[in-house]
Amino acid sequence: MGWNKEHKPQVRDQILESAAQLFMNRGFDNVSIDEVMQNAGLTRGAFYAHFKSKSELYAEAIRDAALKSIHAQEDAPPVSERIAKYLSLEHRKGESMACPLAFLVSDVSQQNNTVRDVYTKVFKGFVKKLTESSKEHISDQEALKSAVLMVGGMAVARALNDDTLAEQLLTACQQAIDL
Amino acid sequence: MGWNKEHKPQVRDQILESAAQLFMNRGFDNVSIDEVMQNAGLTRGAFYAHFKSKSELYAEAIRDAALKSIHAQEDAPPVSERIAKYLSLEHRKGESMACPLAFLVSDVSQQNNTVRDVYTKVFKGFVKKLTESSKEHISDQEALKSAVLMVGGMAVARALNDDTLAEQLLTACQQAIDL
DNA sequence: GTCTATAAATAGATAGAC
DNA sequence: GTCTATCTATTTATAGAC
Numbered sequence: 094m095g096w097n098k099e100h101k102p103q104v105r106d107q108i109l110e111s112a113a114q115l116f117m118n119r120g121f122d123n124v125s126i127d128e129v130m131q132n133a134g135l136t137r138g139a140f141y142a143h144f145k146s147k148s149e150l151y152a153e154a155i156r157d158a159a160l161k162s163i164h165a166q167e168d169a170p171p172v173s174e175r176i177a178k179y180l181s182l183e184h185r186k187g188e189s190m191a192c193p194l195a196f197l198v199s200d201v202s203q204q205n206n207t208v209r210d211v212y213t214k215v216f217k218g219f220v221k222k223l224t225e226s227s228k229e230h231i232s233d234q235e236a237l238k239s240a241v242l243m244v245g246g247m248a249v250a251r252a253l254n255d256d257t258l259a260e261q262l263l264t265a266c267q268q269a270i271d272l
Numbered sequence: 273m274g275w276n277k278e279h280k281p282q283v284r285d286q287i288l289e290s291a292a293q294l295f296m297n298r299g300f301d302n303v304s305i306d307e308v309m310q311n312a313g314l315t316r317g318a319f320y321a322h323f324k325s326k327s328e329l330y331a332e333a334i335r336d337a338a339l340k341s342i343h344a345q346e347d348a349p350p351v352s353e354r355i356a357k358y359l360s361l362e363h364r365k366g367e368s369m370a371c372p373l374a375f376l377v378s379d380v381s382q383q384n385n386t387v388r389d390v391y392t393k394v395f396k397g398f399v400k401k402l403t404e405s406s407k408e409h410i411s412d413q414e415a416l417k418s419a420v421l422m423v424g425g426m427a428v429a430r431a432l433n434d435d436t437l438a439e440q441l442l443t444a445c446q447q448a449i450d451l
Numbered sequence: 452g453t454c455t456a457t458a459a460a461t462a463g464a465t466a467g468a469c
Numbered sequence: 470g471t472c473t474a475t476c477t478a479t480t481t482a483t484a485g486a487c
Binding site for chain 3: 326
């Protein structure tokens with residue numbers, strides 16, 4: 094029964110996966126613990142064996158989603174391609190990919206320090222990754238600008254209820270980034 | 273008793289004012305109708321004489337806040353100054369001013385079409401205003417890019433739990449805008 | 452660790468008196 | 470139009486059996 098040792102972490106990961114998916118598209122308040130657990134194939138009661146509170150789950154889910162998002166790009170394509178993919182209409186839909194930085198910006202603004210700390214850490218990683226990816230040496234300012242055009246651009250594009258305008262906006266962001 | 277005719281609209285406006293203030297800093301779900309009404313000096317029960325639902329209130333509050341925000345800049349200072357004020361740490365605090373476009377981006381993404389339509393309309397107005405304000409003729413692309421740097425920049429800055437980084441980010445956005 | 456049952460609190464919306 | 474009272478539903482979190 095060697096897999097007993099792995100069981101808890103494995104389930105925890107399923108819950109995180111479920112949570113990330115739900116939070117990302119509906120925010121913190123519109124997702125109940127019940128939904129998260131059902132989506133993970135469990136019931137409510139089991140939740141508190143893995144997390145202290147819903148808020149803790151939120152922070153962990155953001156961290157987890159960011160890690161996986163980075164891991165998914167391990168075989169790093171050219172920067173320009175990664176940026177194009179980030180600023181795509183497909184990403185805007187949030188089905189196959191979803192960046193927590195963009196999808197949860199103003200949601201996170203209203204959360205406690207722990208959650209905002211995780212968000213901040215993830216954002217710093219995002220900017221660092223941008224800096225390292227660019228062939229030319231770029232300033233911190235340039236990197237921050239590009240990060241805002243990506244994260245902020247996607248966030249605004251998602252709020253707009255006008256697909257044409259959203260597409261124009263995403264294109265404008267893409268062209269304004271010169272890495 | 274001539275003021276009877278004015279009474280209802282006046283109260284409605286108080287409710288809108290109260291709602292805008294609360295929604296802007298805490299989002300849709302973290303604000304109850306009870307709070308909005310108490311903050312406006314009334315009780316819950318009176319709410320439905322003015323609005324059909326909480327969602328309708330949200331849409332109206334965003335529209336209202338945007339209109340007032342524009343009205344407040346009627347005596348338009350130079351564009352560069354308005355941009356600097358928008359991308360200031362003071363705005364980030366959300367006390368004396370608060371742009372719904374930035375403060376509620378991802379909150380709005382999760383709302384119904386009516387709310388998102390209002391957001392979209394307000395955003396279009398924001399971009400148009402930017403275009404008209406710039407002395408040189410600028411392309412739609414350039415205007416969209418600037419709008420993202422302002423709205424998206426403020427949204428991200430608010431999520432970050434690091435004042436120093438937030439300030440750097442706001443500065444980077446400001447310098448990346450050339451109107 | 453996971454389940455069912457339940458506590459305890461909160462919120463959106465409606466009804467009816469004034 | 471505004472008030473109090475209430476219905477109804479939902480949700481976080483806990484307790485205790487297995």
